[in-house]
Amino acid sequence: MKFGSTLALAVLALSAGSSMAQQGVSKTEIVIGTIQDLSGPLAGYGKQARNGMQLRVNEINEQGGVQGRKLKLLTEDSGYDPKKAVLAAQKLVNQDKIFIMAGHLGTAQNNAAMPVQFEKNVINFMPLTAAREMYEPTHRLKYALLSSYYDQMRTTLPRMVKDKNAKKVCAIYQDDEFGLEVLRGAEAGLKSISMEMTEKTSFKRGATDFSSQVAKMKASGCDLVVLGTIIRETIGTIAESRKNGFNPVFFGSVAAYTDLIHKLGGKAMDGMYATMSVQNPYTDEASQPIRFWANKYKTKFNEDPTVFSAYGYTMIDILIQAAQKAGPTLTTDSFVKAMDTMTIPPDIFGAPQLTYTARQRLGSDLSRLSQIQDGKWKVVSEYVKP
Numbered sequence: 001m002k003f004g005s006t007l008a009l010a011v012l013a014l015s016a017g018s019s020m021a022q023q024g025v026s027k028t029e030i031v032i033g034t035i036q037d038l039s040g041p042l043a044g045y046g047k048q049a050r051n052g053m054q055l056r057v058n059e060i061n062e063q064g065g066v067q068g069r070k071l072k073l074l075t076e077d078s079g080y081d082p083k084k085a086v087l088a089a090q091k092l093v094n095q096d097k098i099f100i101m102a103g104h105l106g107t108a109q110n111n112a113a114m115p116v117q118f119e120k121n122v123i124n125f126m127p128l129t130a131a132r133e134m135y136e137p138t139h140r141l142k143y144a145l146l147s148s149y150y151d152q153m154r155t156t157l158p159r160m161v162k163d164k165n166a167k168k169v170c171a172i173y174q175d176d177e178f179g180l181e182v183l184r185g186a187e188a189g190l191k192s193i194s195m196e197m198t199e200k201t202s203f204k205r206g207a208t209d210f211s212s213q214v215a216k217m218k219a220s221g222c223d224l225v226v227l228g229t230i231i232r233e234t235i236g237t238i239a240e241s242r243k244n245g246f247n248p249v250f251f252g253s254v255a256a257y258t259d260l261i262h263k264l265g266g267k268a269m270d271g272m273y274a275t276m277s278v279q280n281p282y283t284d285e286a287s288q289p290i291r292f293w294a295n296k297y298k299t300k301f302n303e304d305p306t307v308f309s310a311y312g313y314t315m316i317d318i319l320i321q322a323a324q325k326a327g328p329t330l331t332t333d334s335f336v337k338a339m340d341t342m343t344i345p346p347d348i349f350g351a352p353q354l355t356y357t358a359r360q361r362l363g364s365d366l367s368r369l370s371q372i373q374d375g376k377w378k379v380v381s382e383y384v385k386p
Helices: 002-019 043-062 082-095 107-119 149-164 177-192 211-219 232-243 259-269 288-301 307-326 332-339
Strands: 029-036 070-077 100-102 123-125 169-174 199-203 224-228 249-252 273-276 368-373 376-379
Touching: 029 043, 029 082, 029 307, 043 070, 043 288, 043 307, 070 082, 082 100, 082 107, 100 307, 107 123, 107 177, 123 332, 149 177, 149 224, 149 249, 149 273, 149 368, 169 177, 169 211, 169 232, 177 224, 199 211, 211 232, 224 232, 232 249, 232 259, 259 368, 259 376, 273 376, 307 332
Parallel strands: 029 070, 029 100, 100 123, 169 199, 169 224, 224 249, 249 273
Antiparallel strands: 273 368, 368 376
């Protein structure tokens, strides 16, 4: 009787162990999922991020992988639609059985998809959005790369106001959580220097006509405009302003820090400022490491890299470091344990040092300023401390 009971318990323990095998990890492979916009308004970002991720995946696989395991990157398209993001997450988590979700693009998209992942113990790793929800409230399955839109504006806008001697600050913002976070951060920054927003005006996601918003800000006499905009809205707002002889200082968040602004917007974009951390990698960049990397990327994908290429590359590099540190038995728990003791030094793209702990799921809250000069982004400040 006793032997039979022991045997039954052993069988149960064995079956429980096999059912608890780590999803997305085998003896030879680690499966990584990413959701990008490949067909919608931010397809320019999504394709570059995926390419940057793939470049680092290819490099580590050519070197034998991580603890003998090759990385496999699976990409789904959200079209920048939260509903499609949920479907994409369901496919990657439940059908493709990914180990981790890395670099998912978009604020609303991540917020919609995270519950799908967390139900199956899948980490949301370094999403491509600077929304505070990516690390707040603290959650064991959240790790963020980008300092928040809120903190970027809160810390850098007072400096911009002082440097430009701005008297009237206005804001134009996308009427969603992204745009509102930029606005909230800007208002908090102004409050810290006893100023208020002179005018604020919004637009719906996907808008193409900004004439009424520009007219409103011009009539208010704004000399500094905060841009809660991404690509085409940034270009549209500045182009419309120039056409109407309205030439304030334009100041965007990291969401508008992309080479697509000056490539698509042309000369009219010169003078615009944006917050950033990771530097856009130009193929003729003065920094030799960045120049070498950018040309390697161009050789591989037959196009110039962008800052989103660098984000993608960087996040996979951090993932590799944590997976190596987790050791041969890679599980969600061992990965989390490794990440929670990680300090990542500044990289070739100029990112600040990143530190992660059980309570700190954003690596750094620092950002710096860049300006478009002669059709290129140029770093114009050190990191601005809160």
